[in-house]
Amino acid sequence: MRAPILAATALTLGAAMPPPLPIHLNQIGFEPGDAKTAIVEGGSAPLEWVLVHANGREVKRGRAKVYGPDAASGAEVQRIDFSEVRTPGEGYRLVVAGSRSDPFAIREGVYAPLARDALAFFYHQRAGVPIEARLVGAAWARPAGHPREVAKCFAGRDERGIEWPGCGYALDVTGGWYDAGDHGKYVVNGGIALWTLLNAYARRPLAFADGSLKLPEAGNRVSDLLDEARFEMAFLLKMQIADGVRARVPAGPPRPAKAGKPAWETEPSDFAEIDAGGMAHQKVADRNWTKLPTPPQDDPEERLLYPPTTAATLNLAATAAQCARLWRGADDAFAARCLVAAERAWQAAKRNPQVYATNSFTGSGGYADGDVSDEFYWAAAELLATTGAAEFRDAVTGSPHFRAELREPGWPSTATLGSITLATTRNALPKTEIDRLREAIVAAADRFLADEKGNGYGIPYVASGYPWGSNSSLLNRAMLLGLAYDLTGAAKYRAAVVAAMDYVLGRNPLGQSYVSGYGTRPLRNPHHRFWAHSLDPRLPGPPPGVLSGGPNSTSMSDDVAKTMRGKCAPQRCWVDDVHAYSMNEVAINWNAPLFWVAAWLDGD
Template identity: 55%
Template sequence: MSGRSTRAAALAAGLWLPLLLLLSPAPVTAAPAAGTGTGAAAGDIAPVRLNQAGLLARAGKHAILPHPARTPLPWTLHDAAGHVVAAGHSSVTGDDAASGQHLHQVDFSAVVARGDGFVLTVGPLRSRPFSIGDGPYGALKRDALAYFHHNRAGMPIEARFVGAQWARPAGHVGEVVPCFGGRDRNGNDWPACAHRLDVTGGWYDAGDHGKYVVNGGIALWTLLHLHERALARGKPPPFPDGSAAMPEAGNGVPDLLDEARWQMEFMLSMQVPAGTRMALPLGPQKPGERLRFTLVDASGMAHHKVADRRWTALPMPPHLDPEPRFLYPPGTAATLNLAATAAQAARLWRTIDPAFAERCLRAAVRAWEAARRVPDAHALGDFEGSGGYGDDDLSDEFFWAAAELLATTRLPVFAGPVTGSPHFAADAVAEPAWPQVAPLGLLSLSLQEGALPPAQAGQVARAIRNGADRFLHDGAGAGYRQPLAATAYGWGSNAGLLNRAIVLAHAHDATGEARYRDKVVDVMDYLLGRNPLDQSYISGYGARPMRHPHHRFWAPSLDPALPPPPPGVLSGGPNARPGKEALEKLGGPCAPQACWLDDIHLYTLNEVTINWNAPLLWVAAWLDETG
């Protein structure tokens, strides 16, 4: 699954040592079909790399050609009738560290023609036929949202909503579970608590059946933020009532909020009851050593996760999961994730369901007070059947929660923790990630007119634009036009690109500058096939889509009775430090963007998660509106 043991491990996953490339350089390669004079069939690698699902007519249009030539090559664009639409010469990007290839770029952004069946030729090489128009984003945003319904716990997934092949019985129904008590893998003895909680519902986190408050927090925020952005800009909701296939359609509530509420209800259920005292590890301690426990008032905190005692094997449909389930100890990070998302939900449901909004706000304030009372309960246990999601710096979680509470309540008591935080004073917004959530608070505040004085609101706006500019700088000269340095392709790199795209989209919203929008388009072009592997990392989209994610139900390669992934599922993507098993299958160290295989067993490369599909949904919906 996608959890890491510490913040350092999570962020370092994207900071593999450049020395690796120096010691074991990936070969500079030409396109496999170079010189053949042919294009590629649907399943074959194409010599000319393009977005396989279609190019946006109103955005930049680029193709990438791996080719050893050191001088520009002539290219021609033909329409379906064979007429020449445009022609020119490639620009030589040269040796590219991220891909390990010598690259040419073809820029035909000036083309305004629309239609299907366009073919780009570069010398004797031909692309697959492709379309220019509105792109796949209207369908993709719906499929990306459906991912969350497919991964609901506690209810049957019915054929009338998802199709017969993906229907399944409910998993983990009536999930009333006790706290874990016993020894973890590091020999620490965890005392069980006295309570049991009904935590039915929510989304399965990733390829396993764990449900995590920390990772669930950023995924839930992303869905809610997509809806809130539309409200702030006076746009119609991206998913009005009845636009998605789900049981709640037709209830008068936007479907995106219905899906988000399924997770929000679960998050609320993870809150520790009043009057609960628990022994927790406090302060900086090393996870691999014996922990010291302190008895604290845990009232209002949030349990970190509910998960199996032991890992289940692949495949394992959720309704067949044989393992006992437990609540795992509460932590400050989970508590602040609950405070932030519940505060966010409170303002969005204020006019839709005032009683639910009030319930969310009460939970948020209780969680905030609990985190202030127990500010350093870190997730340090090494439990066998679930990911860690540990985090050794909680200052960003405190900032995020305070920002959401300030945005909702406008109370001065929350202004100090926001404006007095070093995260508020940051010159530039960083890439959002589950262990790096300060950007979420800044992005939320950017939508809240009047939450901050004008000078401070301007500071937030500048930080967002500066962050977007840094991402553009990180990708300057990148052969495949991605806003990420060659050394930063780590675990979940595809989601990292999408989270950067969210910041870039905000910069475009604020300025209207095409350079930000076009870089968002570059990210989606890459994910949909314009990459060194000619691979669409999104199931159901493109000529060569991802087919074998690390998932216990979407697993036909292991059990032919089980379904493939439905359309709209994002693979974690290339990871230059994927671990021993993956490196062996890859044949050794590889260039960062080439370190990927479509293999169900390789979770460091091909897992799928709620916090990766959430930014896919956000960006697809944004492009459907603005692209």
């Protein structure tokens, strides 16, 4: 038996202690059969490493593989691969030149708690209902926010001085999920988040059976995952406009931004009167931004509906069509209601194909998007999978997105969602086309795998500037990698999914777990109005399972980020600060892929 490995190399009397070498890895651990990689910063010659048990006994030793200078992290790095070690245990550590890693586990089911907690995030973000202590614990219980939300349309001048006419009705839009760290509820962001949860259900409909989660609907003989998804779906249905309603909105291509204005701040087109029946309002939100912190039950602002848009309407069409397909047999009446809404929304979007959102309103996010061809394709794909109708087949096959390369999805780029549905769901396309779409998923996964070679930390992501919400971009890539594994069984794709999760849970140059409640150094201070303990000790920090948006080196707009601009490598442009909204906010469309990937890793 080998002797225990000491915590530090013995030094001669008077010798200077060498600086510790950062060793970064997944801080919760690994499934026994998965790839196991750590990154050590420093050294141009291969470093010797030793893996030890909690009791200090040596398990395995080897030499790291030098990667060298890494632009994404701003460091020289080496990679340690100990995938051969499969023996379950707790408290493992890597020792390199006297430096010790964080402790970690090797065991089955390591991702199961994370999948449950990442999904529980959506219950915490519910609007209109109390969050019950019996389900979440006393610290996170709260009264209902906006318990009866009957909102009128925005009317008057927006922040640019544009006059909006409003509307002659109010809608009861109680319910749904708060989008992020604010109190807004957005159809375009709710759409992709809802789709992701429903796609996880479609893959494994038995995975979150009734009673497996802590939800008020437990015991209703319906999957708890479907219960949570229905809460948002019901809200999206409420955002649809009744037939026969006319509205004056900007209709047509937006004009370029005025000189001196940001590129995203395009000028809206001229107002025109449209038949708005079947369209969906873009959002319901506060007239003005609320301060930090403000629990939703204390929100003093007027709640308003903001104008309908083509993008919101197509998000409703896509998710309602998905709802109609997945609720069949669970609640046929709800499925039928969803299908009617989806078809109405599709026809409304066809009548009004260029009603774009504008970044004109304070108090909420704009989610402006000047290209909705991807939303048209996504909605047509979902409707085709649900109905088989020739109209939707023609819309799918006639779209430029049908044969385009796939990329990681995001709220402004949803075409990939449609391709995933068509590749993995029985539908009316010829088998040759379905097979081609499956090949496109694998081809996208291969491109992501190639990106692992371009960054020292070995993640399937680009090495250049990191955008707002980079963690979700990485996890959306991991979804496609997971699907490539489903389609091929090739181990390299699962290893890449693991690498993405490793990064989020600590294998990054900050040694930071970007998920609250998980790892040695978890997220603690997200930009959030009621998980704001650092601002008010009476409020809680985040519950476990909440994902930070992550490093942002390209849109450093908040006051905290501005002080870091130009001073950090892309993967280091992050700080755990409640005020750092461009780096450390949370959002439903970011937690959704965290859930999807954690559930996939636990189930495959």
